[in-house]
Amino acid sequence: MNVLDQLKGRFGNAMPEGAATAADRAAFEKAVRPAGDPKFGDYQANGCMALAKSTGKKPRDLAAEIASAVDLAPIAGPPEVAGPGFLNVRLNDAFIAGALGDLLADGRHGLVPPRQARTVVVDFSSPNVAKPMHVGHLRSTVIGDSLARILAAAGHTVVRDNHLGDWGSQFGMILWGWKNARDEANYTEDPVGELARLYRLVNDRIDAGDAALKEATRQETAKLHAGDPENRALWNQFMPHCLGALQAIYDRMGVKFDVQLGESFYDNQLAAVVEDLEKKGLAVESEGAIVVFVEGVEAPFIVRKSDGAFTYATTDLATIQYRAATWKPDQVLYVVDARQGDHFKLLFEIARRWGYDAINLEHVAFGTILGNDRRPFKTRKGDVVGLESLLDEATAEALKVVQENSPDLDPEEQRRVAVIVGMGAIKYADLCQNRISDYVFDWSKMMAMNGNTGTYLQYAYARTQSIFRKGGTTAEAIRAVRPAILVDHPVERAIGLKLLRLPEAIDLAVAELKPNIITDYLFDLAQAFSTFFEECPVLRAESPERRDSRLALCALTGFTLKFGAGLLGIDMVDRM
RNA sequence: GCGCUCGUAGCUCAGGAGGAUAGAGCGGCGGUUUCCUAAACCGCAGGUCGCAGGUUCGAAUCCUGCCGGGCGCACCA
Numbered sequence: 001m002n003v004l005d006q007l008k009g010r011f012g013n014a015m016p017e018g019a020a021t022a023a024d025r026a027a028f029e030k031a032v033r034p035a036g037d038p039k040f041g042d043y044q045a046n047g048c049m050a051l052a053k054s055t056g057k058k059p060r061d062l063a064a065e066i067a068s069a070v071d072l073a074p075i076a077g078p079p080e081v082a083g084p085g086f087l088n089v090r091l092n093d094a095f096i097a098g099a100l101g102d103l104l105a106d107g108r109h110g111l112v113p114p115r116q117a118r119t120v121v122v123d124f125s126s127p128n129v130a131k132p133m134h135v136g137h138l139r140s141t142v143i144g145d146s147l148a149r150i151l152a153a154a155g156h157t158v159v160r161d162n163h164l165g166d167w168g169s170q171f172g173m174i175l176w177g178w179k180n181a182r183d184e185a186n187y188t189e190d191p192v193g194e195l196a197r198l199y200r201l202v203n204d205r206i207d208a209g210d211a212a213l214k215e216a217t218r219q220e221t222a223k224l225h226a227g228d229p230e231n232r233a234l235w236n237q238f239m240p241h242c243l244g245a246l247q248a249i250y251d252r253m254g255v256k257f258d259v260q261l262g263e264s265f266y267d268n269q270l271a272a273v274v275e276d277l278e279k280k281g282l283a284v285e286s287e288g289a290i291v292v293f294v295e296g297v298e299a300p301f302i303v304r305k306s307d308g309a310f311t312y313a314t315t316d317l318a319t320i321q322y323r324a325a326t327w328k329p330d331q332v333l334y335v336v337d338a339r340q341g342d343h344f345k346l347l348f349e350i351a352r353r354w355g356y357d358a359i360n361l362e363h364v365a366f367g368t369i370l371g372n373d374r375r376p377f378k379t380r381k382g383d384v385v386g387l388e389s390l391l392d393e394a395t396a397e398a399l400k401v402v403q404e405n406s407p408d409l410d411p412e413e414q415r416r417v418a419v420i421v422g423m424g425a426i427k428y429a430d431l432c433q434n435r436i437s438d439y440v441f442d443w444s445k446m447m448a449m450n451g452n453t454g455t456y457l458q459y460a461y462a463r464t465q466s467i468f469r470k471g472g473t474t475a476e477a478i479r480a481v482r483p484a485i486l487v488d489h490p491v492e493r494a495i496g497l498k499l500l501r502l503p504e505a506i507d508l509a510v511a512e513l514k515p516n517i518i519t520d521y522l523f524d525l526a527q528a529f530s531t532f533f534e535e536c537p538v539l540r541a542e543s544p545e546r547r548d549s550r551l552a553l554c555a556l557t558g559f560t561l562k563f564g565a566g567l568l569g570i571d572m573v574d575r576m
Numbered sequence: 577g578c579g580c581u582c583g584u585a586g587c588u589c590a591g592g593a594g595g596a597u598a599g600a601g602c603g604g605c606g607g608u609u610u611c612c613u614a615a616a617c618c619g620c621a622g623g624u625c626g627c628a629g630g631u632u633c634g635a636a637u638c639c640u641g642c643c644g645g646g647c648g649c650a651c652c653a
Binding site: 040046169524 | 578579580581582587588589590591593594595596597598600601602608611612613615616617618633634646647648649650651652653
């Protein structure tokens with residue numbers, strides 16, 4: 001159950017007779033929200049001031065009128081009129097207690113099916129297979145994975161698609177490098193490492209201004225696309241190694257895809273796309289290239305270069321066509337760096353004009369990862385930081401802390417915990433921030449074992465499990481007993497109310513496509529639990545009823561933290 | 577030049593389709609451990625929400641202009 005939704009509905013039904021339009025009602029419902037300050041209650045309705053204007057009444061009179069008209073039973077008593085016309089709502093303790101009991105028995109975290117279940121394609125991660133994955137790929141992977149999990153939890157059908165960059169000019173660089181600078185022994189030893197070396201070698205020379213080399217690699221790319229047997233054979237030889245290396249990282253991160261349809265998959269559809277665009281009068285010839293112009297944007301959208309090669313723009317259009325035909329999605333999310341905003345703006349506009357106007361195409365943009373110096377994140381030596389070494393380092397850091405704090409755990413368990421804590425730290429640090437902000441990467445902040453971190457959530461969870469161990473019970477056993485829940489202590493009430501509000505957080509996260517709404521919720525919950533842990537003895541509670549009630553609150557907290565962290569792709573441990 | 581984006585406490589950031597006295601973490605200062613994990617809890621200090629106008633009963637939030645940072649702008653993806 002979503003308490004906020006319930007209250008919105010109740011208030012919506014209490015609009016003054018005849019005076020309020022449907023738009024007024026919608027606006028009023030929207031202005032029902034969690035209270036900004038606990039002293040104003042639990043929720044508040046702020047719509048009276050605006051509604052007073054359109055109905056010509058005085059705000060406080062209107063507020064009084066609605067307060068007496070609205071039926072909040074059994075959720076809450078009549079709202080209180082406050083200030084210029086606020087309506088403050090305080091939930092009934094009996095309602096909270098009952099709802100918590102239902103939550104415990106139900107086991108579905110209070111989630112209900114959405115009014116309209118959507119099919120959503122989430123396009124995320126999408127690395128170039130030729131380059132080693134580095135921290136730049138982290139955000140798309142972590143944010144996209146989390147959004148996919150959140151959408152699925154909200155009841156939507158999700159297709160996770162890794163749109164690999166396996167066909168672009170970076171492959172031309174590798175092909176040229178292979179033919180001119182390969183180290184076969186190194187390749188035998190470490191294929192992906194050798195390919196990465198070749199990529200870097202060639203890329204550095206091009207960046208340094210080697211125009212002839214750039215042209216040579218362009219030709220290698222063109223030959224690959226044209227079906228040149230040698231280049232195709234090399235591509236087929238390299239790809240399994242590249243995919244294997246990627247898969248190893250995804251396995252470590254616990255990230256899964258439903259499909260991995262890279263650029264190469266769409267190659268045979270590109271000519272038809274351009275043809276169709278021309279036929280429909282969308283694409284025109286310009287300076288030897290075939291392009292689509294969009295009003296108000298100077299730069300054209302190039303679907304075929306003057307040398308005849310197609311571009312990623314063409315591929316992106318073909319991808320929309322394929323996805324529309326295959327999954328009939330209501331929405332497609334592109335979890336991609338904010339710097340590509342211009343490209344997507346054009347892509348979406350052209351797709352609409354091309355006929356895909358019923359799909360909600362959305363660029364889920366995120367900011368750049370920066371170093372402490374506010375420059376793009378590099379190692380001390382100036383290299384981009386490889387994802388593998390990042391994961392290794394986080395695990396090593398976590399292991400040190402685990403060994404220090406939990407010497408009683410056996411070494412194998414310490415390592416297992418360190419992997420989970422390290423990964424949680426990396427993911428949480430990325431997700432807890434509004435994705436659009438640039439992300440200042442800070443080791444000490446990320447690996448901090450206190451404050452607003454993944455570790456803090458994991459610790460709170462471990463403490464719930466610790467109570468069960470000491471009490472000789474389990475969360476599932478408590479669920480089976482279904483004890484009555486008491487919320488007359490303010491700290492119990494606070495955590496109880498928090499526990500009811502996961503659906504609100506998920507709804508908001510889905511609407512805004514922001515995982516940090518989930519991290520905020522979980523951090524609040526973990527804080528509420530930490531306070532509860534200090535102030536409310538569980539196993540030594542003053543009565544058996546109180547003890548059982550508090551065990552139930554611990555069980556609910558554990559379930560919610562574990563489920564919620566799961567929405568972020570973060571695991572929990574029973575001891576740490 | 578055009579466009580996008582950001583500017584909130586010493587630091588890192590929430591909040592942003594308008595609502596009551598602007599929040600958190602870290603750092604700082606001060607407390608808490610015969611008691612379920614102190615990786616914790618409690619308290620204190622700390623802000624002209626970049627600046628200036630405007631709209632509004634009400635602006636960190638919306639509009640305009642300016643200042644400052646980042647990013648993107650024809651054949652890379």
